Amino acid sequence: MKFVEKEIPEGINVTPHNPLLNFAHLLGTVVVLSIVIFVALGYIAEWLASRLSPETEGKIGQMLMHTVSEEIQEDSRIQYIETLLHSLSESEEKIRLPLTVHLIEDEVINAAIMPGGHVLVHTALLEKVESENELVFILAHELGHFQARDSIKSLGRSLVFVTAYLTLGISSFLEWGGFGDVVPMTEQLAGLHYSRQQEKTADIYALSKMIKRYGHAGHSLDFFERLDKESEKSKQLEKVSQYFSTHPSNPSRINYLNKTAAKNGWNMAGETTSAKWLQCPDMKECKLATD
Amino acid sequence: MDGLFEILIVFILLVIGYFSGNYLEKRHYKSIRERERQTRHIPIITFGAKQFMLENTQNTELFIGSVVVSVDYFKRISASLRNLVGGRIMVYETLLDRGRREALLRLKENAIDWGATQIINVRLETSAIGGRSGNNRGLGSIEVIAYGTGIK
Numbered sequence: 001m002k003f004v005e006k007e008i009p010e011g012i013n014v015t016p017h018n019p020l021l022n023f024a025h026l027l028g029t030v031v032v033l034s035i036v037i038f039v040a041l042g043y044i045a046e047w048l049a050s051r052l053s054p055e056t057e058g059k060i061g062q063m064l065m066h067t068v069s070e071e072i073q074e075d076s077r078i079q080y081i082e083t084l085l086h087s088l089s090e091s092e093e094k095i096r097l098p099l100t101v102h103l104i105e106d107e108v109i110n111a112a113i114m115p116g117g118h119v120l121v122h123t124a125l126l127e128k129v130e131s132e133n134e135l136v137f138i139l140a141h142e143l144g145h146f147q148a149r150d151s152i153k154s155l156g157r158s159l160v161f162v163t164a165y166l167t168l169g170i171s172s173f174l175e176w177g178g179f180g181d182v183v184p185m186t187e188q189l190a191g192l193h194y195s196r197q198q199e200k201t202a203d204i205y206a207l208s209k210m211i212k213r214y215g216h217a218g219h220s221l222d223f224f225e226r227l228d229k230e231s232e233k234s235k236q237l238e239k240v241s242q243y244f245s246t247h248p249s250n251p252s253r254i255n256y257l258n259k260t261a262a263k264n265g266w267n268m269a270g271e272t273t274s275a276k277w278l279q280c281p282d283m284k285e286c287k288l289a290t291d
Numbered sequence: 292m293d294g295l296f297e298i299l300i301v302f303i304l305l306v307i308g309y310f311s312g313n314y315l316e317k318r319h320y321k322s323i324r325e326r327e328r329q330t331r332h333i334p335i336i337t338f339g340a341k342q343f344m345l346e347n348t349q350n351t352e353l354f355i356g357s358v359v360v361s362v363d364y365f366k367r368i369s370a371s372l373r374n375l376v377g378g379r380i381m382v383y384e385t386l387l388d389r390g391r392r393e394a395l396l397r398l399k400e401n402a403i404d405w406g407a408t409q410i411i412n413v414r415l416e417t418s419a420i421g422g423r424s425g426n427n428r429g430l431g432s433i434e435v436i437a438y439g440t441g442i443k
Contacts, residue, residue: 005331
């Protein structure tokens, strides 16, 4: 048989396709699917988290507290805040875990509740607060989150996110570019974010606590109004914005609370009760008069 | 902000990968087609053990052609997404196609230089290289070896 040269055929082993379209299609599928899975898992985790026993929650809280640094151990303000906090929870309702106050040396104005009943208060917040009413409102707001198990729910949600991030291979996909950094994700885990509805519920809870304690809710929102004005001046924008990033924006919040109070016939005017430490500038030296 | 920065870097790498990969691939294919046309007069035949060897054979020699090719970042990411959902990894098809044809061409060109009139019993082998020790996650490079016997 004689060998005859033939034209060489092309494209037998290569599927003709548009790589960009193919990529867009793939990316779209993966993103949509992961969002669906994340949301579904988030709800499941939230549901499971809300059924955690208080003991387990306490253990988780302890673990999380190890990550908190700059905690001030000996300070008379802690005792004062604890007294305030306990006075809020003395009523008929049951608090599932003993609440503890942790004072954190931090120039960011913020307060937070961690799972396990750990209330974190930043020193900058205490410097900004001008009356007891303001402080009690903030504490009651955090207590509201605790009672609604918001912090543990949010933790469950973050856990799903971090686990998914680590296992679904998205991290390895980023690793090729050299971004195997899990740190931003763990930050996500520690930084608790609540939904707007959760914030609203906590706010109303706090307001009702104010009524119970003082008979009126006057001046409890002064703090937010002041922060608002300051953020307008934008001098301390960076410090203030931190608070806004984890809490709803102030004007809408104040409006909403005033409306709720009017609906429930709550008194929004009254005398301020001054915070104890305000009478002595050097707080560490100050001896608190017990109630 | 950090996340945004990372995404931006990934995006830039994707763009660079896409354009450079496309350019290099086109150039390679052009060269492959040209050289295939130049070398197609030499037949490649497979002989079984029970067949008689060709008559008038003066000399035989083993020839090896090997090549290492890699895909670009764009294709790698595209394939890693494909890994999540399953299906044919079409972006890797050109990689293997180019590897096989280039290896075969190198073998043929070598044999022609030596004076071969035909090449018999050509075999192709592929191995994956690259990736970190122990895992092949970073995989995107292959080596293709073609070997066969030149006859003149």
